[in-house]
Amino acid sequence: MADENISDLIEHYLKEILAENEQVKIRRSEIAGLFDVVPSQINYVINTRFTIQNGYIVESKRGGGGYIRIEKVHLLDDIDVLNSLIAAIGNKLSKRDSETIVQTLYNNELINRREVSIILAAIDKDAIDLNNSDLTDILRANIMVSILNRLRYER
The missing domain is CATH 1.10.1200 (Non-ribosomal Peptide Synthetase Peptidyl Carrier Protein; Chain A)
Incomplete structure (x- = not known):
């Protein structure tokens, strides 16, 4: 894993959660804090690694109670x-x-x-x-x- 960049690590983390659950609901700021990155880095990972082309549906709700939900589709x-x-x-x-x-x-x-x-x-x-x-x-x-x-x- 030493050769992986931070985007790879974030992707791997989210995919591990998705392996155990059909979907994951996250707060962008919490994941950013966990990996000590800016929230836009989380956006980048989600927008490039969790696309419909890759077999994922992403739903985002902004605001105070906002979240990002990623669902692996079959x-x-x-x-x-x-x-x-x-x-x-x-x-x-x-x-x-x-x-x-x-x-x-x-x-x-x-x-x-x-x-x-x-x-x-x-x-x-x-x-x-x-x-x-x-x-x-x-x-x-x-x-x-x-x-x-x-x-x-x-x-």
Whole structure:
């Protein structure tokens, strides 16, 4: 663990709690105090490591009684998660984000290894490179949305 940075440690801590519970409800300031970081560091970890693409739903309530609730979702059980993934993709999708989505689908046993390979080949820059990164990201988003839509309706 010596090579891990503070964001990795915070992520690991929260994932340990989530391994024991379906969800975790935290106060940003308490976690920041525990790790001796500014509260914005907690925001960074949650916004980058606990996304819908990674299989998490995050709810935040601001104010005096505010909290952040992180819930691990099971894609097989919840079609709303696929809908949320589709909504999160938007018009453009980076290669990195698309790979994260594919990994999440695989981790939740929605697709198998062979399907992972096929999807990764379909969204690879070599397959869809249009000599314009914006157009390539738009095409990748369209492909991923199409795949996710197909998964929503075929079981």
